[in-house]
Amino acid sequence: MSLSANVLSRRRFLGRSALFAGGVLSAPALIPASALGRGGWRPPSERIQMGFIGLGGQGTGHLLGGAWTYVPGGYAARPDVQVVAVCDVRRERREHAQRRCNEIYAQRFGVASFNGVSAHNDFREVLARADVDAVLLALPYHWAAPMAVLAMRAGKDVYCEKPVAITVRESAVLVETARRFGRVYQAGTQQRSEYSGRFRIACELIRNGRIGRLKEVYAYRQPGAFFPTPWSAMESKPVPPGFDWDLWLGPLPWRPFNGEAGHALPGCFVGDVNWSPHHYDFIHWVVDPDPNVPVEIEYTPPAAGREAVIRYHLRDGVVIHSGAHPGERVGGEGGACFVGTEGRIAVDRSNLVAEPEHLLREPIRATDWHAYRSESHSGNFLECVRTRRPTICDAETAARAMNLILVGGIALVLKRSLVWDGRASAFIGDPEANRLLAYAPRPPWLI
Amino acid sequence: MPSILTKILARAGGGVVLLLIVVSTGGGELRRTETELLSVLESDAPNVAKAEACKHLRLVGTARAVPALSALLTNEPLAQAARHALEAIPGAEADAALRDALAKTTGLLRAGIADSIGWRQDARAVPALTSLLGDADPTVASAGARALGRIGGRDALAALQGARGRVVPGARLAVSEALLLAAEAELAAGRSRTARSVFALLARSDEPEPVRIAAHAGLLRCAGRRLPGRIESALTGPDAAAQFAALAVARTAPDPAVTRALIAVLSRAEPPLQVALLELLRERGDPTCVAAVLGVARSPNVTVRTAAWRALGDLGDASHVPLLIVAATSSEAAEQKAAREALVSLRRGAVCDALVAELRQAPARQQVEAIRALSERGETAAVPALLEQVGEVSGDVRHAALQALSRLAEAAHVAQLGELLVRAPDEALRAEILDVFESLAERNGRLAEPHAPALARVLSAAAPPARSAAFRVCALFVSEPLREVLRAGLKSAEPGVRTAAARALCEARDASLLPELTVLAQEADDAGLRSLAIAGAVRLASESSAALAPEQRIGALEAMLRVATRTEDKRRVLSGLARVPCARALALVEAAAADPSVRAEAEAARKQIEEQLAKAGR
Known part of the structure; x- marks a missing residue:
């Protein structure tokens, strides 16, 4: 298969794509990972298509710009990146991010009706998308390693905020998975670069x-x-509308929502x-x-x-x-x-x-x-x-x-x-x- | 022995249950603790308390705890906590309990138990786990598959291979991954034939691309001595997953034959793959790759050229300096950056000499790049050549040379720099050379023999246009010969020379010149110069780095307070006194408070001194 054949297949893909609700495709070609041949080689002139999972302060900062992103306007402003999906278990967060990204791209591409950024509650939908090359994970601590592992198994490259694992076993699976699937992984230890x-x-x-x-x-x-203290709890408050508490908890022992879902549950770590x-x-x-x-x-x-x-x-x-x-x-x-x-x-x-x-x-x-x-x-x-x-x-x-x-x-x-x-x-x-x-x-x- | 006291406060049906669990670390205490934890499990304590007990049993549980824990494996609210404990308890009892529970559970509980069995690598569980592969629930089938993968071995492999194509669709990926895991274990155990057959199965099939990449990587890792040829074949073949895997495996295979295989592919590859190969060759650090890198360095694709320059920086030598210098003038920003970085990275050969040769003979833009590289590399050996350039050229090259000298010049070069200063044809050049002296003084403010006398000789001979700059150089350093130049200037019969020396004296960094500054502050006719002298004396007297005894500091400041007539001068002296906390300084600022024009500043200084004295007294 030659590179020109790949380009053709990408164009076919774009022809079927519903990324643009209307109008003519005037933006530079968006290259879905599914259409990449030749081992996923990505010419630098082409954008990397990314999904952003976890849209709290850190994740939204990466996406739209913030003190810790070190890039004005965040990834959404980068000419070498196309954000195609945003994901959070809180509806208002994902919808805000989706709206902002679509507005940014509408302005950049001059397509007022641009709606090419999808919003997801369940990260598995993002990982299942063939057009996502890489994901940025800014998650509660207990999700970092499991989701990075699942993403790499799905063939995604991963940028993951710290802490990258909460147990030594998770660390081992993380390393083993990156090696097995040949994925690029970057921990969010930005002090090495910034x-x-x-x-x-x-x-x-x-x-x-x-x-x-x-x-x-x-x-x-x-x-x-x-070392969670306690392992579980009984205090309960109503789960806010639009918040998928069970998915937020993920691998942690189940407990009722009691208003404490931040980076971690209080008492989970020594x-x-x-x-x-x-x-x-x-x-x-x-x-x-x-x-x-x-x-x-x-x-x-x-x-x-x-x-x-x-x-x-x-x-x-x-x-x-x-x-x-x-x-x-x-x-x-x-x-x-x-x-x-x-x-x-x-x-x-x-x-x-x-x-x-x-x-x-x-x-x-x-x-x-x-x-x-x-x-x-x-x-x-x-x-x-x-x-x-x-x-x-x-x-x-x-x-x-x-x-x-x-x-x-x-x-x-x-x-x-x-x-x-x-x-x-x-x-x-x-x-x-x-x-x-x-x-x-x-x-x-x-x- | 140390112990952990954990209080569990749990609400149960409106009541409050308080449990005190003592977890300790050895001998009889351990058993007693386990007994207490088990009593919680066997009580009607609320689930949170039982879960907490399970958490601690993970730490201290033995076979004694297994029956109570295994009873909870079918209890949905407590199953995870029970697994958590059982997973860590050594011995056949826990294995058996987990195996038995597989048959008593369904759905998520069953999946969790299978996962725990997998981490325990209980080979006796293979038949039970195999039966899970037929489960209609993909979570259960997937967990069973992964557990089999972690346990590995002939039976597990056979079960997983048999399940391919038969498991529910949602578990197919898990089966493939489990096969990868088990095959990797076979390879690590030296059973490469078995491993190869599994990898081949997964690489040939219509598996998802991530699995195929991993399978191809596995096949390559099984290749032994044939690895270089296999890597070359994969990289030149039509299979994208194989290419991807080949790069990943090559990265961990230091064999020079692999390097040759990569080189063989480089010129034939398409640009994106060329970029990846160049990065890989660069990482390998083998200078035999240079010819191949140079072979693609003329690519019409700027990204390939950029990668080539980056690679050359790590692999190349001094002979590549001219090529990189030219690339560093590229109008493509990325290419220019890569070439510049490469010039800084080059290690092999006489790189400094090669850069100096370019400095002397290349066109101006390339000269500037050579100077930039010399500076970034910290090549102090290039200083004579840079000094030469300052004397001979103008414009950008001279500016670049002076900037480089700011970074590279050392004490040994001060006399030559001084020569350039006194011969400089215009004020702009003198200012730039002064900047170089300033940087040098920042790094090394104390000029010793023989450099200080040599510089003093040069500066003392400065003609009128350069005298002011010459005195300012003297003021930058701490050195007796330079002091003498300044002192001679202050005594000059020429008023212009005296003024220039006096103004330079006001900027002196040498505390030994404090007496001269004090005299200047007292005797200068010009009010502006007096103010400058007061500022200079206050600065020297109050700087903690100046080598002065406290009485010298306070004496100088007191003298300045006496001569200061302008309000701003008095304020400056008061701020200096505030930085020399002692009783005498306190008395001086208290007295100064009588002056209405500086009362507020005197009060502030008094407070500051008192605070510092109090702190020192503590």
Whole structure:
């Protein structure tokens, strides 16, 4: 089959398409994945067709523009993307997103009656669409991994907001699925790409030895783990009209709606799984711990007025502290502080500082080690969808950092120190802790 | 041993049930805890309490807990919690309970139980799970299939193969995925013949594309030594799924023969595939790919060229600098960006020398690109060549060279930079060279031997048009020879020279010049210059980085307070005093509060000093 034959088939598809309610197709050709031959190769001049699942603050921000999207107008404004479907279990959210997207495209294409963006309550309808190449998932925590897995099984590339998994088992299935189906996966750890490259620069400075031998890392965030307290509940409030509570719950144990459906149900997690993925992903980028070397996770009970502390003891004596570096104000906003034999570097979304200061003035040279470079997280994802190159934070990378968080969180649950063998995906000598590496999901949400 | 205390407060029919469960971690306590949890399950406690007990039994349950838990597997509100516990309890008892429950349940309960069995990899459950494949409910059949896939082995594989085409339509994909899973396990166990037959079945059939991609990838992983040839065949063949799989598998196969296979395909592929291949070759980092990359670098397709430049950046060497320099002047933004990044990425060979050669001989636009690359690469060895350019060229090239020098120049280059400054034909160039000195001073403000004396010699010989700039350079650094140049300027017989030196002195970063600044503030005839001197002295005296003893700081500020007559000067001094918290500073600001023109500022400074003193006292 030649490329020209594929183009023909795409045009045939478009001829049957009901994307445009009326009028002549004046927009650039929209290329459905179903019509892509040649392994799904997508010429860069063609748009990637996307579905957006989860339209809360984060998802809508990605779609239409917001502080965290780093692209004015969000994906809907990108010339290289065509939004074809939006999905949320809250009717008002999906209908708002659908209306806005249709308005944006109507204006862009000069077709007043444009209604090519469909709205869905059930994400399975989006995954079943052959014309969706990729999905952006911005979901309650418990849905991130299951839905990413289902999407990749359906042949979709996936951008997924953190936390990417809530159990180590979910992480494993995520990695296994991405590998099996050859899908492009990007975790929403945008600090690797955004913020003027501050995090990448810090990573390169530290990995090129500017602070000497790395000794300690301060994460400024506790790790966390899924440990619902209580497992279920009885309090009940009327489910708001247009809200599919059962689908929101998905794999979680069923409980009546009681007005608490946000990123997560209160009490479902011990520690922090919301912000910690940013912190520990960045730390992982810098430290690059050897997955074959077990990690000692030291638990220290909370002192008066303080939270419990987790310390990860890595190879070569490097210690990651869950708390803040004493006296270093930089690091709390998604960052970390790295202490070496010759100084320290701390970074967050607004600052990059060093002690002594001159550590920052020595530029990274061509012969130094260089990190994977991405100047736009969404841009990197879309480029990788086209080239099939791994993203800057692919499933395996994201899962490794997430697992570090989850196993530290299990130490918080059990209030004791543990030893984690990443290669075996198990704690050493602690069968009880190993029982917390998974949970039994509610059917039919079995992965 | 540590323990977890969990209080369960549950509402039951208007009443409140309070349960206290002690979960501990060892020995007799563990058994007692399990006993307590089981007593909850056997009581008439509400479901939330029983579910909570199940959650804890996941952690501490043993075979003793199995009967109570298995009784809940058929209880819809509690089945998930019971599975949650049973799934983690080791031993044949839990396996048997889950197997038995398959026959007693239907629908979602049955699907959940099958899933738990799959995660436990209970091979004895294969017959029971096989029977689920015929279930009319696709959720049950799918769960059964996936469980069989996770258990794997000959019997599970046979069951899954037998079910192909016979399961309900909604479970077909699950059966295929389960076959993939089981086949991957066979391959990992070294039984590649079995694995290959399964993969071949799924690759040939009318399976969904994701399954076919995975199956083709599996086939390639079974290929052993034939992998390179198979990858080449897949990439040049008509099957889209096979192509897709070939790229994915090649990514994890470092064999140089695979690299050669990719190279063989590159020139024949269509542009989108060429782009993907170039990315893949780039990732492999094998410089033997360069010739192939160059072969497509002249493609009429800009996206291919862009990918080629990116690949060349990682794979190429110094000999590719001229080609990349030309590409970096492309009018296509993406191509230009890729070529520029490639020039920065190049590692092999004498890249700096090659860029310098371009700097000296290429047309102006390419010279600018060479300078940009040298700067981005941090090539300090190129500084002499850049200095040369500043002296010889004009326009964009000179501007680019000066910008690069701002980043690259070091102490060893200050004398040459000084020469350029004193010889500069116009004020604009002097200003740009001053910017370079400023950047250098930001990075290294303390000039040591032999650089400071050499710079001082050059600057002290500056002719009138460059004198002002020369003094300003002196003021940027902390160095005795440069101080002397400034001091000599202040004593010059020529009024213009004295003024230039005085103005530069007001910007001094060297605390050793504080006495001269104090004198200037006291004696300058020009009120504007006096104000500048006061500002400079306050800045030096109150900067924490200045190497001054507290008494020197306060002494200088007190002197400035005495000479300040303008309100804005007095305010400036008060703000400086506020940054030097001590009793003497406090007395000075309290006294200053008597002056109505600065009363508010004096009060604010007093407050600030008192707060800092209090903080220090804590």
